[in-house]
Amino acid sequence: MRKPKFPIFHVWLDELSELVKDEGILIFIILLPLAYPLLYAMIYNTETQRELPICVVDDAMSSRSRDFIRRVDATSEVSVAAHCTSMAEAQELMRRRDVFGILRIPREFDRQLWLGEQTTVGLYSDLTSMLYYKVEYLAVVNVAQDLNRNIKVLEHQTNITAREEEVARWPIRFEEVKLYNPAGGFAAFLIPPVLMLILQQALCLGVGMSMGRSRERFRGLVIPPTRHYKNTLAIVLGKGLVHFLLFMLMAFYMAVCVTRWFGLPQLAHFWDLLGFFVPYLLACTYMAIFYSSFIYRREDCILLFVFMSIPLLFLSGVSWPGSAVPPLWKAVGSVFPSTWGLNAYVRISGMGASLGDCHTEILALWILAAIYFLLSCFIYMFEIRKAVGRSVLE
Amino acid sequence: MLDALNNIWLISRRELQSFSKRPIFLVIMIVAPLGFLWMFSSLMKAGLPTKLPAALVDEDNTHVTRELTRILGSMEETRFVMKTYSYTEARQAMQRGEIYAIFRIPKGTTEAALTQRQPVISYYTNDTYYIAASLLMKDMRKLSEMAGIAITRETMRARGFTDDQIMGTVQPILVESHPLGNPHLNYSVVLTNLIVPGLLMLVIMLTTSYALGMEWKNNEQKLLFEMAGRRTWVAIVGKLLPQTVLYTIIIWLFDLVFYSYFQFPCACGIPRMMMWGFLAVLASQGFGLLMFEAFPGMMRMSMSACSLLGVMQFSLAGFSFPVSAMDLPFQWFSNIFPLHHYFLVYVNQALNGYHISYVWLNVAALVALSILPWLFSYRLTEAFLNKEYKA
Numbered sequence: 001m002r003k004p005k006f007p008i009f010h011v012w013l014d015e016l017s018e019l020v021k022d023e024g025i026l027i028f029i030i031l032l033p034l035a036y037p038l039l040y041a042m043i044y045n046t047e048t049q050r051e052l053p054i055c056v057v058d059d060a061m062s063s064r065s066r067d068f069i070r071r072v073d074a075t076s077e078v079s080v081a082a083h084c085t086s087m088a089e090a091q092e093l094m095r096r097r098d099v100f101g102i103l104r105i106p107r108e109f110d111r112q113l114w115l116g117e118q119t120t121v122g123l124y125s126d127l128t129s130m131l132y133y134k135v136e137y138l139a140v141v142n143v144a145q146d147l148n149r150n151i152k153v154l155e156h157q158t159n160i161t162a163r164e165e166e167v168a169r170w171p172i173r174f175e176e177v178k179l180y181n182p183a184g185g186f187a188a189f190l191i192p193p194v195l196m197l198i199l200q201q202a203l204c205l206g207v208g209m210s211m212g213r214s215r216e217r218f219r220g221l222v223i224p225p226t227r228h229y230k231n232t233l234a235i236v237l238g239k240g241l242v243h244f245l246l247f248m249l250m251a252f253y254m255a256v257c258v259t260r261w262f263g264l265p266q267l268a269h270f271w272d273l274l275g276f277f278v279p280y281l282l283a284c285t286y287m288a289i290f291y292s293s294f295i296y297r298r299e300d301c302i303l304l305f306v307f308m309s310i311p312l313l314f315l316s317g318v319s320w321p322g323s324a325v326p327p328l329w330k331a332v333g334s335v336f337p338s339t340w341g342l343n344a345y346v347r348i349s350g351m352g353a354s355l356g357d358c359h360t361e362i363l364a365l366w367i368l369a370a371i372y373f374l375l376s377c378f379i380y381m382f383e384i385r386k387a388v389g390r391s392v393l394e
Numbered sequence: 395m396l397d398a399l400n401n402i403w404l405i406s407r408r409e410l411q412s413f414s415k416r417p418i419f420l421v422i423m424i425v426a427p428l429g430f431l432w433m434f435s436s437l438m439k440a441g442l443p444t445k446l447p448a449a450l451v452d453e454d455n456t457h458v459t460r461e462l463t464r465i466l467g468s469m470e471e472t473r474f475v476m477k478t479y480s481y482t483e484a485r486q487a488m489q490r491g492e493i494y495a496i497f498r499i500p501k502g503t504t505e506a507a508l509t510q511r512q513p514v515i516s517y518y519t520n521d522t523y524y525i526a527a528s529l530l531m532k533d534m535r536k537l538s539e540m541a542g543i544a545i546t547r548e549t550m551r552a553r554g555f556t557d558d559q560i561m562g563t564v565q566p567i568l569v570e571s572h573p574l575g576n577p578h579l580n581y582s583v584v585l586t587n588l589i590v591p592g593l594l595m596l597v598i599m600l601t602t603s604y605a606l607g608m609e610w611k612n613n614e615q616k617l618l619f620e621m622a623g624r625r626t627w628v629a630i631v632g633k634l635l636p637q638t639v640l641y642t643i644i645i646w647l648f649d650l651v652f653y654s655y656f657q658f659p660c661a662c663g664i665p666r667m668m669m670w671g672f673l674a675v676l677a678s679q680g681f682g683l684l685m686f687e688a689f690p691g692m693m694r695m696s697m698s699a700c701s702l703l704g705v706m707q708f709s710l711a712g713f714s715f716p717v718s719a720m721d722l723p724f725q726w727f728s729n730i731f732p733l734h735h736y737f738l739v740y741v742n743q744a745l746n747g748y749h750i751s752y753v754w755l756n757v758a759a760l761v762a763l764s765i766l767p768w769l770f771s772y773r774l775t776e777a778f779l780n781k782e783y784k785a
Contacts (some may be wrong), residue, residue, distance in 0.1 A: 049719040116562040129716035171545040174538035181521030189524040224453040306701040321526040324443035352487040
């Protein structure tokens with residue numbers, strides 16, 4: 001094969017052929033970004049908990065309490081899996097994890113309602129997952145509010161017109177709108193940020209493995225001691241370009257294919273997406289190159305990068321509300337492209353924000369890209385000097 | 395037997411020496427887990443995030459709506475960082491990520507309410523930020539409901555009903571919710587003390603494959619095998635024992651911090667939790683060892699497997715999104731992860747204080763994960779004898 005004229009292409013070709021030959025790297029740069037999003041999307045595809053089994057302790061045993069239970073059972077959130085005669089029995093079911101909540105209707109339920117007094121229904125939730133509490137609470141409160149309106153209108157206000165009845169039922173109407181996530185589920189909330197995190201982590205692992213491999217092959221140097229590797233800019237650009245281009249493909253695979261296959265919201269315009277992916281992937285690539293220069297064995301990068309994923313997700317303020325993240329950890333998070341990238345992507349793709357709406361994040365990504373690019377240049381300058389020194393000694 | 399013990403001791407000493415030579419070991423095994431403990435416990439210090447930023451669009455702007463918004467502003471989760479008369483402006487702020495919710499009172503609300511014409515108020519939550527949106531939704535919903543009740547109450551008071559009668563009319567059925575084991579809905583209790591040990595378990599899996607794989611990489615596997623007197627189990631125990639001790643100390647430290655310092659609910663007592671922590675360490679080591687036996691002598695492949703599976707365990711353990719809500723294949727799949735079983739044992743023991751017999755299957759699974767790799771140790775014996783490191 002003829003050697004290309006420009007060193008940048010030489011570096012580019014070298015890096016590409018290295019990647020293709022190495023199955024360890026291929027796992028992280030091809031398999032991981034292709035398969036992981038599908039797996040995650042499938043896990044969260046059900047969006048929310050439906051028909052959660054709960055049990056009922058009906059001490060009132062009246063037609064009215066049975067009506068209440070029937071309505072609870074009819075909700076999509078929970079299903080009444082058992083009727084118990086005592087709390088002890090219900091607790092036993094809960095301990096065996098056959099049911100995840102207990103609805104208790106008191107003995108005086110009917111009597112109090114007939115007397116026009118307030119009665120209290122007890123809901124005991126298993127907190128194995130916060131979601132259990134949420135769906136049970138919603139289901140029971142919705143039913144209770146519904147019944148309350150009926151009771152208020154039908155039993156306490158007689159001789160009224162249909163319109164008066166309507167107004168008495170709902171003196172103020174309220175409208176609840178879940179924006180950008182109509183199902184109110186987990187997939188639309190968690191998958192988009194996870195996609196972006198996968199991009200960054202896969203990039204770090206791929207770059208780290210390839211640089212660790214160079215170090216092992218060239219006795220501690222990240223560049224081969226040949227004449228093409230004398231120009232810092234060419235090396236940094238050439239190496240970066242391989243990963244950048246590959247992951248640009250992956251990014252669009254995630255933003256277009258995965259998003260469409262699983263019906264996730266995608267409100268972004270092509271140019272907005274591109275305008276975000278360019279700085280994000282540049283920042284990720286050069287961050288990966290910079291941090292990987294501290295790695296001396298290729299396997300070390302798995303140790304270093306893998307478990308960062310979970311903390312980075314929390315630092316980004318997407319899963320745990322950003323307004324509740326303490327300043328110190330905001331500062332720590334701000335040195336990682338993912339913190340800015342996750343937020344920007346969620347807004348651009350999920351909420352239809354324009355680049356202008358996330359200018360802070362985009363600017364931060366460009367700044368990070370520039371800083372990590374310069375740092376990578378310094379590292380390579382230093383490495384070239386080391387390589388030259390070594391060849392002089394030999 | 396004495397001979398074997400002596401060999402184990404020698405191999406362990408050699409292992410400790412190799413830790414001390416490589417700073418990355420110390421960073422990953424000690425600094426990182428403690429760093430995560432610090433990070434997550436300070437991140438979720440408040441337990442439940444409060445005072446989340448929201449916008450108020452009060453197009454009506456009368457004394458009644460101001461009263462309403464004052465109440466909403468005094469509620470736990472909501473903080474109005476933005477007051478405006480234009481919905482578009484609020485929506486743009488939401489797209490910029492400044493607020494999580496919008497509470498909107500349209501023009502003419504007060505007038506319509508007083509003249510019994512059923513005004514409509516609306517609230518919008520940004521459900522791409524799930525936790526924030528859920529919490530804000532709860533507040534806004536409560537307030538909207540209360541606003542309706544307040545209006546009926548005023549009408550009924552004017553008709554001469556007593557307050558008891560009124561409550562019996564406007565809210566005859568009251569739901570009293572009892573979140574068991576975690577009455578303050580402290581997220582930290584179900585997140586910090588699972589994510590932090592979970593991260594430790596991931597580290598354990600990775601370092602188990604890493605430490606074993608190192609032998610092949612340095613081409614010292616034969617030396618190790620000889621040191622162990624050509625007995626595979628001696629070699630494995632010698633290699634992994636220092637890590638077992640170290641990680642057990644770390645997870646016990648976690649338990650002390652969570653249940654003694656932060657006073658998270660621990661109905662079974664701290665020593666019990668420490669025992670489960672120890673079992674979790676063993677199960678994670680077993681998981682790592684199993685992966686190494688799946689790819690014997692292939693450090694990179696086994697570490698890749700550990701990392702790909704290990705990161706998934708945070709989703710499949712079921713403490714954020716419950717396993718019962720997933721599709722059936724994933725419900726089965728979740729059973730291979732030590733974190734899933736540790737989580738269920740934790741809920742049973744510490745959070746709820748039930749008898750251990752209710753989760754005996756999960757305990758058995760943890761034990762099985764610790765024991766299972768020993769059945770396949772013959773694969774390591776082969777690898778010791780015939781396998782070379784491939785770059």
